[in-house]
Amino acid sequence: MKFPQPTYTEAQLEAYLQHIRYSRINAGTTLLEDLNQKVQSDALGTLTELQRLHLCRIPWGNSGLHYSHHHTISLDPDVLFEKMVERGLDGYCMENSGLFFIVLRSLGFHVYATGGRVSRSAATGVDDGRYMSLGHMILIVIIDGSKYMIDVGFGNNCATAPLPLKEGAVATNIAPSEMRLIRDSLDECINQDQKVWIYQTRHNPDSNWMPSICFSDVEFLPQDFGVMNFTVSQKRTSWFTQIFVCMRMILDPSGQEIIGQHIISGREVKRRIHGQSEVLKTLNTERERVEALAEHFDMHLRPSEIRGILGLTSELK
Template identity: 70%
Template sequence: MGLDQPTYTDIQVEAYLRRLAYKPAATEGTGLVEHARQRVQSDALGTLTELQRHHLAAIPWGNSGLHYSQHHTISLHPDSLYEKIVERRLDGYCMESTGIFFIVLRSLGYCVYATGGRVSHAAATGVDNGLWLAFGHMVLIVIIDEARYMVDVGFGNNCATAPLLLQEGATATCIAPSEMRLIKDTLVEVTDKSQKVWIYQTRNNPESPWIPNICFSEVEFLPQDFDVMNFSVSKKPTSWFVQTFVCVRMILDPTGKEIIGQCIMSGGEVKQRIGGQTEILQVLQTEEDRVKALAKYFDMHLRTGEVEGIRGLSSQIK
């Protein structure tokens, strides 16, 4: 393991792939990890797309560690991420979910690095005023055959569902009928108007306006940068993540080839959104309802001490 270049062992990567239910047809006598590495060599982009899709469907995006725990903290240490997300099969918010994906991709042989992103006011508050929050998001840049792709598995219900080539205006399906794209533009708040950054946008359908979600540059961020960002996001009293509990999991079609919707727990409801249509699956009246719903819809099984950790918090269902 190089300095600040963590990787997982083959045993750990295999456990992660099984957590994803990632089971490509393997060559006889070839282990799952070895086969995955062979696929990376023969079809790096296709394999990356499959891994991203399965990760989004298997690993919920959420912030349970800040609400259902005795410590109310988030660790980005590779061992902590592995224990929480793979062994405990719990959720993770952006720097956790994308953080473990980052280490797995490096372990499989990808050329990948992380950069920091800002979330727009439009995504955070629903008001598109052109303004942006402080750095608080992790984005991966994966380099394949000298082309660079944005990869993200940690942005909840508006998360990119496939790698996006760093190319202006290229539009792709996010979750049909919604679309996603990257543009390059100058932020209204900066002094030097020659500075441009990548902006990840989504729209509900081809007739809807584009909404900015995340902006980022191609500058590599280091682990200590994310430590500072993580501390702010998880400890600042005004942070939305501290005040509100949320959990989101993408839904794959029966073939496992396409993300067709999402299951969302927010406030006092569990909702399913498929094809642009939203259905309320369950109304949560009590904390017991929510804990059982986490097990039912997200395969998250909390321990007694974790359940008791939410007592007294603003996010508790009373």
Template identity: 65%
Template sequence: MSQGRKYSDDQLEAYLKRISYPANKPGLSLVQNARQSFELDALATLCDLQRRHLTSIPWGNSALHYSQHHTISIDPDSLFEKLIERRLDGYCMENTGMFQIVLRSLGYFVYATGGRVGSAAGTGVDNGLFTQLSHMALIVIIDGIKYMVDVGFGTNGATAPLPLQDGASSTRIAPSEMRLVKDTLVEFTDKSQKVWIYQVRHNPESEWLSMTCFYDMELLPQDFELMNFATSQRRTSWFTQSFVCTRMILDSAGKEIIGQYILAGKDIKRRLHGQTEQVQVLEKEEDRVKGLAEYFDMNLRANEIQGIRGMTSEIK
């Protein structure tokens, strides 16, 4: 991923079509619509782009299971081919990496930073511990204000830009909420050092849980190449052992994220307005392949389907 890389207008047009970006001004291309919207209200446009990306392009790690190569590339053209042309899923450094290039191409001042994932993301219990650097988040600066933007964290991911202000909070997917706090980590030797911590709570009565933490410092493409290799290839990496996929659900007006589809293990679940229901039990691989097509708009090719044979993630 080269620093400062941009997509062509043709690529941007295909991306905007992929996320169902509205053509508010007939006679103009989607790219022209988006750039005019950016000039009029950059923050509102960013919110719209993030919502539509999250509800159109799934978060997941299918390439590590449903492929012949079991690798992940974060090369910009590879990301475009996979997420836009093939209409597949991607994990943080894929989805957020491509989103960074899209935003830069539309005129935003944006850079990527590195983050850690909190133990609460997997266990639901917040013990203050975080993983090694393995996550990507974006910092977007609009009118002198810095915002954290993330389209690659899956089930508990942010659904709108959050200003880098201690305690800044917002509705995530009602009734759940999200916020940023600035604090030190329990494992830091120097307690004067602080990071931004992204937290969620399922409703106003529940406790805040730390999902990720990140730095307000730009990382370079070569940093993410190393992070991507470790995340996608280490034997101990959770991503290499289990297949997951999520896609958020947009309301009919295109203004609010109201839920999400979640595929994990042998279940596909739908969460709407804080209520979870099971929509399908996956008894065999054929069920999962069909479920990916029906609920996530992912149509796998025969050679990709064969790639999972013999892996621990295969449904037998």
């Protein structure tokens, strides 16, 4: 017995392609018709383009936990579409990757999702070999028998292109930073025969590799992500519930390369280009942060959403 999987309609896919600013190459076709032709001729190249455009148009962030009256995150496919495509708001890992998952499935890609653990070094900058609990979504796409890791929900160090599930192949992330996958056991595991994929990054070719995420290629079900989403978004010790953050990748004028990020973290708006950071503005009030979200992320919050942060630890006072 096969269970039905959620998909988006042709009208929704067309709206998604418009939102991420996909450019057709065949005159006289819709965006979706053009894309479908490209998928047939070059599936991997088209997947790479979609990932790049998604990262540069849909912000990664947790506004739903701070700028709302409900302070919750829904993984319902239609809620994800309305929030990130129709409203143009941000989403954290299971929202961003959840949306992309359904888009890819709707386009005919052979794709499934698995769960990952984020390394503590991602927060501390020090690799002590430890990982947090399962709380991240990774997509695995199979093209011509080869598996690729896809991630559009890991913030600053997110993979910017599909990574083949092959050990040690180094790829440019946002130059000069690099990324790769290795296959290894976790120091915390009793059974050292168990191997997982570990996504690593480094600032430049001369710096040390740092682990970011570990994952297996075992498929997770929607109910698994429901439990993970509840923990990440509602646990009192989860940093997502305490700190507001928003990030979006920056595309070069040619549209072929991701060159940096716009970031709001704490009281600063930053622009990072090829590893060099610049503080664009220091935020002193909620009004200034809301204006910065509109200016740099094209995120326009409703009055009721803006009032939702009042009294929270993340409110700027």
